[in-house]
Amino acid sequence: MQKVVALGGGHGLAATLSALRQITSDITAVVTVADNGGSSGRLREEFPILPPGDLRMALAALCADDEWGRTWANIMQHRFESDGPLNGHAMGNLLLASLWNENEDPVIGLDRVGQLLKVIGRVLPMAETALDIEGTFNTSTGRIVVRGQKEVATAKGRIESLRVIPENPQARLEVLTAIRVADWITMGPGSWFSSVMPHLMVPMQQDALLRTKAKKILILNLDATSSTTGEEFAGSTPEEHLEFFHSYAPELKIDYCLVDSSVVRNSVALDEAAAKMGGRVIAADIRKAPGSVHHDVSKLTLHLGHIMGPKLVG
Template identity: 50%
Template sequence: MSGYEDANADAGYADGALPPRVVALGGGHGLYASLSALRRVTTDVTAVVTVADDGGSSGRLRRELGVLPPGDLRMALAALCGDDEWGHTWSEVIQHRFRSEGELHGHAVGNLLIVALWELLGDSVAGLDWVGQLLGAHGRVLPMSSVPLDIVAEVEGVDPARPHEVTTVRGQVACASTRGRVRSISLVPDTPPASPQALKAVREADWVVFGPGSWFTSVLPHLLVPDLAEALVSTRARRVVALNLSPQRGETDDFAAHTYLEVLAAHAPRLRIDVVLADRGVVEDPAELSRAVEKLGGRLVLADVAAADGTPRHDPDLLAAAFDEIFHA
């Protein structure tokens, strides 16, 4: 039996049954959470990752070398590492950041490794595949676009003295840390090319997962890349939205659970959703959320998916169990 077949058997796909083909969209810690869960459910998972980060190590490498920002791609690869010694070790290695008084300070080892392979191979997807092989990643990581992007946000109330004034803010870091409330986003360039491999993955998927994650800077950007947005609308795959556990300062201050869906619909009015997954402990008005889900054509699933320590993060095992039940309902 091959290693792939062994993994399928461990995940409960014996006797030649095929695992669900799942594509997860997002970036940063939210995508890390969903991938950590999904790799426990299926051996056929592909992450399609935002490429708009302009801060920290990623931003420095992007500005200096003109490459895609590697940080969110690195985090996705780390999330797909296995729970054995090899997986734990390599996950820690690529997430490790140098601490010094010099030029290397703050750079993540994985960012440098990814960029080195990009320079050697001249192909961003091939470079990520090679890193995935080294790590023994349980899935594939792809950029959503073949060029680096900037996020531009329309933000209300940046100046507390003028709470209704709308200001344009550019850059992922600026959008994510703004003092005001983000109303909408756009991309620069406004018609970026989608990664062909990402389009193929979406079209061939059984399930597409949106979220959890920073709504305006990690989840919604996928719906603003024209070819990717069309693929997400037209794919035969069923679509799941995994809602956040808590609002994010600036981006989603004062959001109720249903507000995430309203913003999603405003940015992608043609997108239909099959399932919305939310933690039952954080939804204040399940009836209102259920009505919002029905407007998008889907059904609401409430489950216990939050970590037991009270922090606003998903427990990977609980989230995996919820995904598994959804995929096999």
């Protein structure tokens, strides 16, 4: 059974996890913890907890594929609609917040919910504590500094730099162990600056990525000018994404860069950007439908399975 660690956050990571679970049951999802919008942002303001939203989506993506698992996946994703304070909150966010508010260790709480949902694999936070993301952008009106995952994800302009606050956050031992023993590591797709890049900004985690013998797959977004939600600016070309990634982890080797064929405008430049990272580009049809900003799970399963080899779940 191949051991796979999937790094990311939000809808992009959920799509990758939905594909990976068809390939192996030994999956560890490592999820960003900087969400400051919506239900997660409100809970984070009220309680000293990790933002639960991206962790909830990862749990739901790995729910058991039976009546129990599918029922709980729907419950976890249920979002209240009312004129009161519960409006907009996701049930899974409240469940995680209640466990953590009882002074439950974040990972123990995630494991408890994982047992309830009978998840395939395990879901872990990227860092010990909640983080903020800060980006510096060049815009038509000058340089601006933007703070917050939501704000960075929707900022317009050319990004200059990115950092997490507090700097040098502490990684979880469980994450470092999973990376060390993994056969494969995937990163992306998703909001490049707020879901993918932050994984390079936890020093112990980047060091673990450098030391592991696992092969690494970077899954690029379907549109270099948008995230999987269609809101993030994120640069103008796929090779710019690779170059920005490489600038924050110049020693990190990426074996494969999986990209949808439709977003490749300059194959030579993209190949060169991937080669700088020690890898090669695999261009394939992985889009849900023409014009869609979402990856097709079955297509991702096909191509990730082809890359990783024939050892599928029996």
